[in-house]
Amino acid sequence: MDWRVVGLTFGMLFLAEMGDKTQLTVFTLAARTQAPWSVFFGASAALVLVTLLGSLLGDVITKYIPVKYINIAAGLLFLGFGSVILYQTLIG
Amino acid sequence: MLFLAELGDKTQLAVVTMACKTKAPWSVFLGGSAAMVLVTLLGSFVGGYVTSYVPVKYLSIAAGLLFLAFGVMILYQSLNSTD
Numbered sequence: 001m002d003w004r005v006v007g008l009t010f011g012m013l014f015l016a017e018m019g020d021k022t023q024l025t026v027f028t029l030a031a032r033t034q035a036p037w038s039v040f041f042g043a044s045a046a047l048v049l050v051t052l053l054g055s056l057l058g059d060v061i062t063k064y065i066p067v068k069y070i071n072i073a074a075g076l077l078f079l080g081f082g083s084v085i086l087y088q089t090l091i092g
Numbered sequence: 093m094l095f096l097a098e099l100g101d102k103t104q105l106a107v108v109t110m111a112c113k114t115k116a117p118w119s120v121f122l123g124g125s126a127a128m129v130l131v132t133l134l135g136s137f138v139g140g141y142v143t144s145y146v147p148v149k150y151l152s153i154a155a156g157l158l159f160l161a162f163g164v165m166i167l168y169q170s171l172n173s174t175d
Contacts, residue, residue: 022135050103059111074112
């Protein structure tokens with residue numbers, strides 16, 4: 001287990017998801033149903049599954065596409081995400 | 093509901109790219125899942141308080157800058173590598 005990768009992924013996703021539409025949905029569901037534990041378990045299961053699929057997909061992709069191209073695409077993708085998040089926060 | 097909302101979302105794309113880049117899918121899965129579960133926990137129980145006490149705007153700015161920095165770093169490394 002690469003703990004640096006664990007920490008990095010945790011930090012990025014935590015910051016990206018705080019206050020995001022997903023968390024707001026969870027908050028709304030918890031408030032509306034008055035069953036926070038049920039909402040927590042259902043939502044956590046969904047998000048963990050989505051994360052699992054993403055991790056495995058990434059693993060498969062590296063077997064077919066050269067790392068250099070993946071890195072360039074990843075770099076551009078992160079630049080895009082960062083720009084969108086900042087734009088939405090500061091202007092949108 | 094959340095499963096469908098998150099499939100193909102920016103967060104999942106970030107997970108895919110992290111797993112590609114680091115070649116440590118289980119580490120990415122563990123870190124990513126822990127973050128999602130914590131965010132969900134906060135959303136289920138203290139959603140209202142979080143948004144009123146923690147400045148979400150600053151969190152978002154931090155996230156945006158982190159993604160930008162990461163993008164620059166990855167591009168710099170991949171364009172300077174010889175392979």
